[in-house]
Amino acid sequence: MLGEVVAEEKGKVTGTRVLEGHRVEVSFQASGKMLGVAHTDTATYWSEMRPDGTMFGEGHGIIMTADGESATWKGNGVGRLTGRGMGVAWRGAVYYYSASAKLSRLNRVAAVFEYETDENGNTTGKVWEWS
Numbered sequence: 126m127l128g129e130v131v132a133e134e135k136g137k138v139t140g141t142r143v144l145e146g147h148r149v150e151v152s153f154q155a156s157g158k159m160l161g162v163a164h165t166d167t168a169t170y171w172s173e174m175r176p177d178g179t180m181f182g183e184g185h186g187i188i189m190t191a192d193g194e195s196a197t198w199k200g201n202g203v204g205r206l207t208g209r210g211m212g213v214a215w216r217g218a219v220y221y222y223s224a225s226a227k228l229s230r231l232n233r234v235a236a237v238f239e240y241e242t243d244e245n246g247n248t249t250g251k252v253w254e255w256s
Contacts, residue, residue: 128254131236132159134166138246147174153248162227163191172204172213180204180213188221188228196223196231200238210244219252 136155144150152169170184181203188196202217219238221231240250 132252133157136248164188194225196228212244213242215240
């Protein structure tokens with residue numbers, strides 16, 4: 126069952142790189158709130174176009190809070206082109222780890238996300254606890 130929203134953020138694609146085959150690597154930086162704490166998310170993921178036009182991707186990142194605490198994450202998901210330039214809508218699962226007292230609750234949960242990238246490289250994301 127989906128629980129409460131544990132994170133929301135907005136950001137910008139900071140770089141892309143074409144890898145071998147149909148793979149693209151994307152880096153982004155975003156900021157928002159995680160468990161009510163202001164944070165910055167710096168991340169990289171790769172995505173691969175599949176024969177049916179959908180995409181599969183995997184990524185990892187680091188979350189830094191305003192007071193210097195951190196968390197790392199790994200996740201994967203399925204994407205579809207939105208029809209607006211290089212815009213993509215992603216849905217998937219993410220797993221966090223943190224030694225921070227403020228963020229350690231994330232160590233015990235799986236989370237699911239919705240992440241959108243528009244045609245201008247702007248990103249928005251929302252993450253729910255999955256229990």
